[in-house]
Amino acid sequence: MRADLDPAPYAPPRAPGPTAPASSSAQIDGQLRTLSVLHHVLGALSLAGSLPFVVLLVFGIAHEAADDFADPAGIGMMAVVGSLVVFTLGGGALCIRAGIDLARRRHHGLCVAVAALACLNIPLGTALGIYALSVLARPDVRAAFAATGSAR
Numbered sequence: 001m002r003a004d005l006d007p008a009p010y011a012p013p014r015a016p017g018p019t020a021p022a023s024s025s026a027q028i029d030g031q032l033r034t035l036s037v038l039h040h041v042l043g044a045l046s047l048a049g050s051l052p053f054v055v056l057l058v059f060g061i062a063h064e065a066a067d068d069f070a071d072p073a074g075i076g077m078m079a080v081v082g083s084l085v086v087f088t089l090g091g092g093a094l095c096i097r098a099g100i101d102l103a104r105r106r107h108h109g110l111c112v113a114v115a116a117l118a119c120l121n122i123p124l125g126t127a128l129g130i131y132a133l134s135v136l137a138r139p140d141v142r143a144a145f146a147a148t149g150s151a152r
Contacts, residue, residue: 028144031135036103038128042118043095050088057081091117108145112136 023031060078069075098114101107115136119129135141 023138023140025144028141032102032105032141032144035128035132035135036099039095039099039102039114039118039132042121042125042128043092043099045124046088046092046095046121050085050092053081053085053088057085091121105145105148108136108142 057078060074060081064071064074064078067074094114095118098111101111112133115129115132117129118125118132120126121129
């Protein structure tokens, strides 16, 4: 084969891949502020959503205590409700913590992990998690976190 011939003469020319325009510092600030507020709102909703489970757990413990914890089904139900309380309180606290860290541009890894976990909270958490993951994955946002000294 001759060196001056193109090996694939019928292949279309390669087009450069799409490049995302670099965001300005004000745009990054606005997006991180929006994410921070939305994480606070989702965290508050999770904490408020745990209140009925807390009430149910307190009444269940009071009812079982009157029976000297003799009913295994009641104890099992308290374990299930107790785990729901722990998970909803923990998830709400993590969302609020991530909201604080987003506002301060600290702990990028924690913010990404909370955004991924928020995707499990259908439907609001899923929308927030996908938006947060798309923003936090950008190199300019990573650089903004690194500029504050805590990109982990």
